[in-house]
Amino acid sequence: MTSSADVHRSGFACFVGRPNAGKSTLTNALVGSKVAITSSKPQTTRHAIRGIVHRPDAQLIIVDTPGLHRPRTLLGRRLNDLVYETWSEVDVVGFCVPADQKIGPGDRYIAEQLAKVARRTPVVGIVTKADLVGKERVAEQLLDLQQVLEFADLVPVSAVDSFQTDELSDVLVRQLPEGPQLYPDGELTDEPESTLIAELIREAALEGVRDELPHSLAVSIEEMIPREDRDDLIDVHAVIYVERQSQKAIVIGRGGERLRDVGSRSRQHIQKLLGSKIYLDLHVKVAKDWQQDPRQLRRLGF
Secondary structure: OOOHHHOOEEEEEEEEOOOOOOHHHHHHHHHOOOOOOOOOOOOOOOOOEEEEEEEOOEEEEEEEOOOOOOOOOHHHHHHHHHHHHHHHHOOEEEEEEEOOOOOOHHHHHHHHHHHHHHOOOOEEEEEEOHHHOOHHHHHHHHHHHHOOOOOOEEEEOEOOOOEOHHHHHHHHHHOOOEOOOOOOOOOOOOOOHHHHHHHHHHHHHHOOOOOOOHHHOEEEEEEEEEOOOOOOEEEEEEEEEEOOHHHHHHHHOHHHHHHHHHHHHHHHHHHHHHOOEEEEEEEEEEOOOHHHOHHHHHHOOO
């Protein structure tokens, strides 16, 4: 007879919540590496990036979904479809609500949608950003969250100072089926490198820009090739797409200053990811109203 210590579990979890509820930061904290982009701008995650948590007793694969919202564009509808599709395929769902914001209509809307899957899939309530408030406020938020949905478990966490992240990992793992490793040791994500690189450039481009930009910005990696005469250098050619000429000016900045800053910031992360020096060739192009155009959405990978 196998003791419970010998049981190995493996499966998929995903975090849901309003845009900017701390889902990507939490994914990175659990995986222990920067795999999901984090930005102070809402609605920045577009790809269901899987982060892989390796433990002796389990392998937890985290799918990071876009924030669910009431859609206004074709892109918005596609992002929501991606969320619903993901919910139906995972073993456990983590519903993230930040500790420093009252539970609002956006959270209740998500809870209503989640109630439909909660019969089949366990949902864990997660109060994020616990470092921003006192213990009483965290306790209050847990009680309020309890009224919203029937949860399999409730956990307060802070990804910033690692408060209860191990506890959350245990709670999620308990909901996984028994099974072997699904990915080799050492792998942190199954996303292609080009997708991760595009996301890192997009994150850098979103830093410090005006609020109208997040939805309008997409990055495409045109080419990634080792430099012919050097084995320690990779040439990365990337294009940042915006929807209007005025947005192009914002991304480039005065005298190209912002674009240079985007390049140097993202280059550091890309070099770390690839373990190699890179030359980053970055251009900004206008793709008019791409969020509403099915052909352009396909070309940009949506």
